[in-house]
Amino acid sequence: MFGKKNKTPLPPKSKEEMPFAKMGLSLKEWRNNHVNKHKWRTIRWSVLIGMNLLFIISITLDLALLEGSLSGSRLLGFYLMDPYNTFQVLVISFVTGHWKYLTMNFVIGFFTIFLFYFFAGGRSYCSWICPYHFLAEWGEKLHDYLVKKKKIKEHSFNIYLRFVFWGGFLVLALFTKNIVFEDLNPIGILSRAMIYGPGLILLWILALLVFEIVYSKRFWCRYVCPVGATWSLVGKGTPLAIRFDLDKCAHCLDCQQVCLVPHELWFVKKGTATHDVHHAGSDCTRCGLCVDVCPGNALSYTIKGWEKIL
Amino acid sequence: MNQSGNNLNRRQFIKSGAIAVGALAAVGAGVGYLQKVTAEARINQDFLRPPGAVDESDFIYGCIKCGLCVQICPVQAIRLAGIKEGLAYGTAYIDVRAQACDFSCDSLQCVETCPTAALYFKQFKEAGEKAIAEYDKLHGQDKDYNPFPVQIEAMKRIVRMGVARINESTCLAFLGKGFKGTPRGKDFKGINRSPYTGEPKATPLKDKVYDEKICNLCVKECPIGETAIIMEDNTSKGGRIVPKVLGGCTGCGVCVMVCPTEGPSIIVEPIKS
Numbered sequence: 001m002f003g004k005k006n007k008t009p010l011p012p013k014s015k016e017e018m019p020f021a022k023m024g025l026s027l028k029e030w031r032n033n034h035v036n037k038h039k040w041r042t043i044r045w046s047v048l049i050g051m052n053l054l055f056i057i058s059i060t061l062d063l064a065l066l067e068g069s070l071s072g073s074r075l076l077g078f079y080l081m082d083p084y085n086t087f088q089v090l091v092i093s094f095v096t097g098h099w100k101y102l103t104m105n106f107v108i109g110f111f112t113i114f115l116f117y118f119f120a121g122g123r124s125y126c127s128w129i130c131p132y133h134f135l136a137e138w139g140e141k142l143h144d145y146l147v148k149k150k151k152i153k154e155h156s157f158n159i160y161l162r163f164v165f166w167g168g169f170l171v172l173a174l175f176t177k178n179i180v181f182e183d184l185n186p187i188g189i190l191s192r193a194m195i196y197g198p199g200l201i202l203l204w205i206l207a208l209l210v211f212e213i214v215y216s217k218r219f220w221c222r223y224v225c226p227v228g229a230t231w232s233l234v235g236k237g238t239p240l241a242i243r244f245d246l247d248k249c250a251h252c253l254d255c256q257q258v259c260l261v262p263h264e265l266w267f268v269k270k271g272t273a274t275h276d277v278h279h280a281g282s283d284c285t286r287c288g289l290c291v292d293v294c295p296g297n298a299l300s301y302t303i304k305g306w307e308k309i310l
Numbered sequence: 311m312n313q314s315g316n317n318l319n320r321r322q323f324i325k326s327g328a329i330a331v332g333a334l335a336a337v338g339a340g341v342g343y344l345q346k347v348t349a350e351a352r353i354n355q356d357f358l359r360p361p362g363a364v365d366e367s368d369f370i371y372g373c374i375k376c377g378l379c380v381q382i383c384p385v386q387a388i389r390l391a392g393i394k395e396g397l398a399y400g401t402a403y404i405d406v407r408a409q410a411c412d413f414s415c416d417s418l419q420c421v422e423t424c425p426t427a428a429l430y431f432k433q434f435k436e437a438g439e440k441a442i443a444e445y446d447k448l449h450g451q452d453k454d455y456n457p458f459p460v461q462i463e464a465m466k467r468i469v470r471m472g473v474a475r476i477n478e479s480t481c482l483a484f485l486g487k488g489f490k491g492t493p494r495g496k497d498f499k500g501i502n503r504s505p506y507t508g509e510p511k512a513t514p515l516k517d518k519v520y521d522e523k524i525c526n527l528c529v530k531e532c533p534i535g536e537t538a539i540i541m542e543d544n545t546s547k548g549g550r551i552v553p554k555v556l557g558g559c560t561g562c563g564v565c566v567m568v569c570p571t572e573g574p575s576i577i578v579e580p581i582k583s
Contacts (some may be wrong), residue, residue: 164330
């Protein structure tokens with residue numbers, strides 16, 4: 001229905017072609033040799049915390065660095081608008097006539113951020129900026145631990161549910177004349193709580209986290225969040241991607257273990273890759289966890305098109 | 311992927327999709343219910359929308375809760391609503407009794423900063439430009455020509471957050487009383503720029519000391535002046551000298567903030583559209 005994996009896979013590599021065999025090691029030794037320094041995770045968390053901190057610094061020190069919140073902000077005087085908020089406001093205001101009043105800053109803000117993420121990897125917003133992602137990443141660790149200890153069972157759903165919610169929340173906005181999603185949006189709620197002070201609404205975040213920990217891994221991010229869904233659509237044509245080299249891969253599947261969206265790494269399984277080089281698809285958040293964990297450096301950041309030029 | 315796997319996937323998707331649609335419908339019903347219950351009661355004397363706010367039915371979706379107006383306000387009059395406001399959670403409001411909008415920004419930047427025009431700036435821009443054009447004609451040749459005070463004056467005059475109303479049964483002036491001291495006590499955090507001192511910035515109200523024979527704090531501190539509120543001398547008619555709200559009132563609420571009575575004897579009533 002949704003897949004495009006109809007191409008015939010390449011024949012599986014023989015044992016002699018495996019990267020560990022070339023180095024004269026066993027698979028186990030080869031994996032144990034790799035020390036995960038969490039390089040990209042450190043960089044990513046620094047960026048995530050840094051950007052959110054910049055909002056807080058701007059309001060406490062009254063600086064015009066990064067004002068507003070993740071719902072809508074101004075970076076050094078340039079407006080940035082949350083795309084899903086933009087869609088909701090547009091949908092409602094086309095019906096009510098408010099669209100005539102919308103400012104040029106609104107338009108500029110939307111297109112600026114749209115263009116930025118078009119080039120910077122779509123859902124990279126999720127793992128590099130979103131404060132809920134940061135919490136959910138820890139929740140995920142806890143969830144994985146509980147699953148491993150057999151305390152809970154894993155429940156997964158169809159990832160295309162996001163687009164049901166994406167359209168559904170827009171329809172809701174239209175019918176209720178209210179930006180319903182922003183009332184539930186953990187990104188906005190957390191961002192505002194950090195910048196303007198906490199409130200009882202944080203209980204909603206707690207509920208989401210608990211649900212993700214005890215029931216379904218990454219439920220909100222994977223199956224609901226329309227902001228992520230928007231970025232995933234934007235990321236369809238983005239040049240910044242995770243590149244996979246088949247000849248460096250030993251199919252140990254460590255990367256799928258750590259991946260937030262394992263279906264995007266479908267090609268790492270033995271006998272599935274259809275090309276020597278693959279790029280992770282638009283759901284990939286460019287978090288770099290797989291890059292960090294890969295023993296053979298088969299996964300790396302790349303800018304599509306550059307490879308050809310170089 | 312084989313055919314049966316595809317079918318299973320499809321069935322799963324339809325099943326969970328149906329649950330998702332159901333959940334969305336439930337959220338929609340909840341929102342509809344909350345809208346019915348809260349919309350009427352939301353706007354009141356403690357919950358006014360910032361200057362230039364469009365009609366509440368548009369404001370509720372126009373305000374994307376970004377808080378840019380909150381950050382830019384020099385007296386921090388604008389706040390974001392808490393969860394008890396229901397659907398209006400996170401939207402910008404002003405509680406004038408705690409901190410009024412005293413126009414000491416001199417530019418209505420909260421309105422200008424709003425990207426979604428929930429606070430609509432064009433009306434102020436046009437009023438300001440018109441005032442400058444008129445001022446140009448009269449003073450264009452002057453050596454110390456400065457149109458900006460004229461511009462901000464024209465802009466702030468058309469603000470309508472509400473209209474002040476005096477409670478005559480508790481107002482000190484109506485009771486013939488004066489006021490001596492600091493109106494809201496030494497712990498009060500509110501600030502305002504007193505128009506009679508010429509101070510460039512807003513200063514804490516707790517540092518201001520008054521000694522009035524007949525209490526006239528609301529009139530004295532009003533940033534708009536005599537088109538908004540005056541002391542009316544009714545002594546010739548056997549009455550008292552009392553404050554009177556006029557048509558120029560912008561509903562900024564400085565009078566409410568400085569009112570020394572326990573509960574404010576003057577409130578800002580929202581304008582019902």
